[in-house]
Amino acid sequence: MSPTQNQPQDTKKVVHNRIPNPSPNPIKTFKIIVVGDSNVGKTSLTYRFCDGKFIERTEATIGVGIKERTLNIDGEDLKLQLWDTAGQERFRKSMVHQFFRNAHAVVLVYDVTNRASFDSLVYWLDECERNCITHVPRILVGNKCDEKIEIKTNLAQKFADQHGMLLFETSARLDSRCDSVEAMFLTLAQKLKNQKQPIPFDEGRLLQARPSSNDNSWSWSCC
Numbered sequence: 001m002s003p004t005q006n007q008p009q010d011t012k013k014v015v016h017n018r019i020p021n022p023s024p025n026p027i028k029t030f031k032i033i034v035v036g037d038s039n040v041g042k043t044s045l046t047y048r049f050c051d052g053k054f055i056e057r058t059e060a061t062i063g064v065g066i067k068e069r070t071l072n073i074d075g076e077d078l079k080l081q082l083w084d085t086a087g088q089e090r091f092r093k094s095m096v097h098q099f100f101r102n103a104h105a106v107v108l109v110y111d112v113t114n115r116a117s118f119d120s121l122v123y124w125l126d127e128c129e130r131n132c133i134t135h136v137p138r139i140l141v142g143n144k145c146d147e148k149i150e151i152k153t154n155l156a157q158k159f160a161d162q163h164g165m166l167l168f169e170t171s172a173r174l175d176s177r178c179d180s181v182e183a184m185f186l187t188l189a190q191k192l193k194n195q196k197q198p199i200p201f202d203e204g205r206l207l208q209a210r211p212s213s214n215d216n217s218w219s220w221s222c223c
Contacts, residue, residue, distance in 0.1 A: 001031035003005040030081040030192050033099050036126045041143040044172035045109065046082045048181045064099055070081065071186070073193050080189060087162045100131035104187045105138065105188055110156075112142040112169065119158070125163060137191050139166045145178040148170040 034042045043065060047055045049069040056058040070077055085099050100106075106128050110117040121140070128138065140160045142151060153169060166187065168179040175181045218223040 002110060027077045029081055030104040030107045030189070031083060031102060032107060033083045034107045034109060035085050037111070037120045040109045040111040040114070040117050041095045041172050042084050042109050045141070045143060045170075045181060046084045047109075048172045048175065049159065049185050050082065052119075065116050073186075074183045076188055076193065078193060080185065081118075089095070098131075100128060101123055101133065103132055103136055104135050104192055106132070106222065107139055107141055107142045107188070108165070109143055110151065112145050112156075113147050115150055118142075121159065137188065137195075138163070139168060139184070139188055142167070142169040144171055144173075145169045146174040180200045187207055206220045 034046060036042055045056055046065070046067045047053060050069045053094070067082050068079055069082075070079045072078075083099050083103075106122055108124050108128075110121055112118075125138075126135075140163075142156055142158065152169075156169070157167050168184045170179045170181050170184060172181060
């Protein structure tokens with residue numbers, strides 16, 4: 001009998017400790033504040049972009065409503081967090097200025113059928129300048145262009161040029177007739193991604209969605 005036959009077999013199994021894969025990089029989240037007078041269609045625009053549908057009737061926003069959508073731009077996933085702010089006068093001084101903090105971009109919305117909402121843009125721009133931590137990308141959006149237009153394009157374009165903004169004339173209801181809501185936010189997302197000196201991310205100031213006791217609803221809180 002050979003020596004190898006007399007030698008007991010080692011029945012122990014060799015256990016290889018697997019090194020866990022490093023967690024993937026978190027998706028960059030951009031806080032985009034949507035401002036403008038009440039009834040200009042801010043909520044409808046955010047629903048159109050995030051959910052792909054038009055909400056015929058919406059209740060007036062109290063405080064802020066938030067919707068999110070993740071996009072892939074040039075192979076990189078980006079999350080747009082849209083802050084739909086209240087436009088009523090009674091909320092302006094007490095609440096809205098807080099929402100400008102740590103914003104990465106601002107969407108200023110007016111109603112192309114309502115001259116007063118266009119005139120109010122000066123106020124909203126001033127709020128942006130006073131409350132944003134730095135100069136952030138801004139776009140000007142004229143909503144409801146499927147209806148009878150009171151604010152002519154050349155007037156809105158002049159205002160946009162004076163303040164270094166791109167102008168989009170769109171309709172949350174029928175955006176196929178005007179500038180696409182989709183293209184509008186994609187343009188802004190591309191602009192944010194390509195910033196040479198991006199605004200620092202403060203994850204503590206972004207809101208996190210948490211499922212509530214009702215599986216179909218979401219609550220929002222600062223983390």
